[in-house]
Amino acid sequence: MSLRATRRATLKGISRAAALLGMSGAAAFLVRKAEGRVVWQIDTARCINSRAGEVGVKVCDLCLKECVVTQSAVRAVNEYSQCGRCNICPAYFNVTSAVSEKGVPSEKLCPRDAISRKPIGEVDPSDPANNFYEYVIDEAKCDGCGKCVMACKEPAGLGSIRLVVRHNLCVNCNSCAISTACPKDALTQLTVPESISASSRPAHSQS
Amino acid sequence: MPYRLAKTFGGKGSGRGQFPSAITGLALGARGRLLVSGGPHVQVFDSETGVPLARWPAGSPALSVAVDSSQRIFTGHEGCIEIHNAAGVLLDTWKSADRLGQVTSIAFAKDSIYAADSRNRLIRRYSPSGQWMNDIGGDNPTRGFVIPNGILTCAVDAPGVLHAANPGKHRIERYSPDGKLLSKAGKFDQLDPAGFPGCCNPTYLALDARGNLYVTEKAPPRVKALNPDGRLISVIATTDLDPLAKNCPIVVDARGRVFVADPVRLVIHVYEPTSTEKAL
Numbered sequence: 249m250s251l252r253a254t255r256r257a258t259l260k261g262i263s264r265a266a267a268l269l270g271m272s273g274a275a276a277f278l279v280r281k282a283e284g285r286v287v288w289q290i291d292t293a294r295c296i297n298s299r300a301g302e303v304g305v306k307v308c309d310l311c312l313k314e315c316v317v318t319q320s321a322v323r324a325v326n327e328y329s330q331c332g333r334c335n336i337c338p339a340y341f342n343v344t345s346a347v348s349e350k351g352v353p354s355e356k357l358c359p360r361d362a363i364s365r366k367p368i369g370e371v372d373p374s375d376p377a378n379n380f381y382e383y384v385i386d387e388a389k390c391d392g393c394g395k396c397v398m399a400c401k402e403p404a405g406l407g408s409i410r411l412v413v414r415h416n417l418c419v420n421c422n423s424c425a426i427s428t429a430c431p432k433d434a435l436t437q438l439t440v441p442e443s444i445s446a447s448s449r450p451a452h453s454q455s
Numbered sequence: 456m457p458y459r460l461a462k463t464f465g466g467k468g469s470g471r472g473q474f475p476s477a478i479t480g481l482a483l484g485a486r487g488r489l490l491v492s493g494g495p496h497v498q499v500f501d502s503e504t505g506v507p508l509a510r511w512p513a514g515s516p517a518l519s520v521a522v523d524s525s526q527r528i529f530t531g532h533e534g535c536i537e538i539h540n541a542a543g544v545l546l547d548t549w550k551s552a553d554r555l556g557q558v559t560s561i562a563f564a565k566d567s568i569y570a571a572d573s574r575n576r577l578i579r580r581y582s583p584s585g586q587w588m589n590d591i592g593g594d595n596p597t598r599g600f601v602i603p604n605g606i607l608t609c610a611v612d613a614p615g616v617l618h619a620a621n622p623g624k625h626r627i628e629r630y631s632p633d634g635k636l637l638s639k640a641g642k643f644d645q646l647d648p649a650g651f652p653g654c655c656n657p658t659y660l661a662l663d664a665r666g667n668l669y670v671t672e673k674a675p676p677r678v679k680a681l682n683p684d685g686r687l688i689s690v691i692a693t694t695d696l697d698p699l700a701k702n703c704p705i706v707v708d709a710r711g712r713v714f715v716a717d718p719v720r721l722v723i724h725v726y727e728p729t730s731t732e733k734a735l
Contacts, residue, residue, distance in 0.1 A: 303674070303698045332603030334623055334654040336643050343645040343653065351642055369596050377624040377643075378596050403701035404653055404674035406603055 284441040288424050290322065292410045294434035297397040300407065311392040311411055314425040321417035322392030322426065324362075324385050330408035333368065333380035338404050339396035340365050340383055350376060357399055362389035387414070456680065458691045458713065462725040464505030465491075465716075472500065472507030478716040479559070480519035481706040481723070484541065485526050489706075489714060491723065492517035492530055497543065502708060505723070511543035519571075521561035529568070531558025536570060549585045560608040560659075564615045567632055571607040571619070576600045578609055578619060580632060591634040592619060603655045604673065606702045610662040612683075618662060620670070622655035627668060627685060640685025648679065649687040661705045661713075669713055673701035678715050678726070691715075691726050 292298040296308040311322035336343065336352055340363050345355035356363070368380040385396070392411055400409040413435075427435035469475045477493040484490055489502040497517055498510040519531035527546065528539040534555055538547040549555065556574025563569075567588065568581045576599030578591040593599050600607050601623025609619040616637065617630045626641035641657075644650020651657055657670035657679075666683035669691075676696035680688040696703060697719035704716040713726040 301699065332601075332623065332654060334603055335601070336625070336654055338654050347642075347644055347650075353643075353645070372596055377626070380597055380601070403699055406654075 284439045286437050286439050287415050287420060288413050288418060288427065288435055289438050290411050290413060291434045291436055294432045295394075295397075295411060296432055296434075297394040298401060298407065298410045299432075300402050303401075303403070305398070307394050307398045308431075309393045309395075310429045310431075311394060311426050314429045315392070316421060316425055317417060317419060320392040320426075321414050321419070322411050323387045323390045323414050323417075324392065324394070324396050324409055325387075325412050326383055326385050327408045327410070328382075330406055331383065332406045332408070333382060335377045335379065335381060337365070337381065337383055337400075339363065339400040339409055343399075352376075357395055358390075359393065359395070360389045360391060362386045363396060385409070456689045457729045458689060458726040459729050460692070460695055460724055461712070461727040462505055463695075463722050464500065464725075465722040467721045471510065472498065472505075474498075474721040476721075477516070478704060478718050478721055478723070479517060480521075480531070481704045481714050481716055482520045482522045482528075483706055483708050483714075484522040484528070487708075488541075489723075490520045490522060490528060491716070492520035493716075493718075497528070497530055497539075499543075500723075502712070502714070502725075505725070509543060511539070513537075514545075514548075518557055518559045518573075519561055521563065523563045523568075529561045531555075531561050531570060533557050533574075536561065547585070549581070551587070554579050554587055559606045560610075562609050562611045562617065564611045564617070564632065567615075569609055569611065569617055571609045573602055573605055573607040576602055576607060578607070578617065578630075580634075589632075589634055591617065591630050592621075592628070594634065595636075597623075601655070604658050604702055606658055608659045610660055612662050612666045613664060618660060618668065620657050620660045622651070622658055625651040625656060627657070627660060627670070627681075640681070648677070648690050658702050659705045661707050663707045663711065664709065669705050669707050671703035671705050671715060673703075676700045676703060676717075678703070678705065678713065680713070692724065695724050696720075 312320050341353035342355040342357045343353050345353045348354040364384045365381050372378045397409045466473050475494045480492040482490045487502045489500040491498045496510040499508045515532045517530040521529045526541045530537045534552045535550040556572045558570050559573040560571035570579045577593050580588045600621050619628050621628050625643040626639045628639045629637040645652040653674045656672040659671045661669040668681040670679050677693050678691040696717045700717050700719045706714045711728045715724045
């Protein structure tokens with residue numbers, strides 16, 4: 249065998265090995281990416297407080313009561329793109345309370361005062377109804393009681409508020425207490441990519 | 456004034472006199488014809504008996520229906536208004552992707568035709584020949600009507616004043632043809648039936664010859680009659696409509712009979728005043 253042939257065979261072997269290494273590395277990366285992390289999340293189509301198609305149902309507060317985290321890891325969020333920005337939001341006001349001098353209900357619905365209301369644009373003092381209003385939920389105050397979610401549900405509201413599990417608060421129990429108690433099996437486990445879950449790791453795994 | 460439920464007709468289905476998916480508008484024509492829009496057809500019923508008389512396919516789903524003094528039938532659609540003769544033959548189409556975003560109500564005055572465009576939250580005023588003249592309802596901080604329910608409705612009274620429901624502001628507003636706000640009636644109240652409850656009521660409205668207003672509400676669904684000043688005359692219905700019904704078209708005839716559509720059960724209820732006041 250000539251020297252040239254030996255060198256060619258060696259180079260061929262090296263490039264084949266490099267290609268194999270590259271392929272296996274890429275495969276391992278893809279597998280790792282596909283696996284991701286398993287997290288708990290709420291299916292809004294099942295959750296009693298948010299699922300459409302029924303009215304007159306009592307608010308379910310099991311997310312508040314059953315979560316092992318002191319202030320439940322479940323919080324309410326407002327999807328702004330679906331919010332009507334109403335003057336009188338049934339999730340903000342207790343609409344059954346007496347009407348105040350300002351023409352709006354005198355009491356708020358949230359027991360923790362976690363929702364704020366501010367007008368969008370200039371307020372016409374002679375006609376406060378003449379505005380859109382922005383409703384922001386302070387998640388630090390919210391404990392996931394579900395009252396605002398139920399009040400915002402269609403047809404009374406537009407269904408823009410829903411409950412979510414905050415993964416930076418959830419301790420990711422193997423057997424989630426809320427999931428066990430939920431009568432509608434609304435809590436499900438999802439696999440999310442590391443890239444998404446890394447920014448919202450459970451508190452106990454951040455150290 | 457008390458009312459009684461006199462008749463219910465329609466129902467879910469694809470047969471004659473039924474509705475496969477939606478009821479979006481009611482209008483009354485000559486000889487007691489009740490026109491109903493929604494789904495793939497415009498349908499005509501005998502308002503006395505509820506018997507279906509005719510139907511024709513809509514070019515696209517009709518979002519509203521109205522009948523002018525010449526018995527031409529106007530249907531509102533996404534991007535256009537179609538005009539048919541009494542037999543359902545298409546006479547004309549007014550198209551405007553910008554000004555006729557979603558036409559959920561049409562009303563007639565002597566020299567004007569009003570088209571409520573829910574996409575842009577404005578009422579468009581047209582000449583009888585279809586020339587756009589001006590917009591109504593945009594000269595305020597909300598830049599239009601506040602309609603979280605997605606429906607904008609209007610009606611014109613005998614003197615030619617335009618009445619429009621502004622549910623997000625819990626009131627009915629009256630406008631001159633050039634768009635000047637003349638007055639407003641109504642306020643929020645969840646407990647007093649004289650008020651408008653929830654986030655956004657009323658949704659649909661109709662007028663009788665005396666200027667009395669008839670409105671429908673959602674959550675819970677309710678039908679009410681108000682005098683021309685907006686004061687409550689009667690709660691016509693609370694229990695007949697599906698609890699999930701939120702946009703219930705309404706129309707009233709010369710005898711004071713009130714027709715209300717239930718868009719969930721896809722039926723039309725007819726209410727009759729039981730007192731001697733029923734002849735208008």
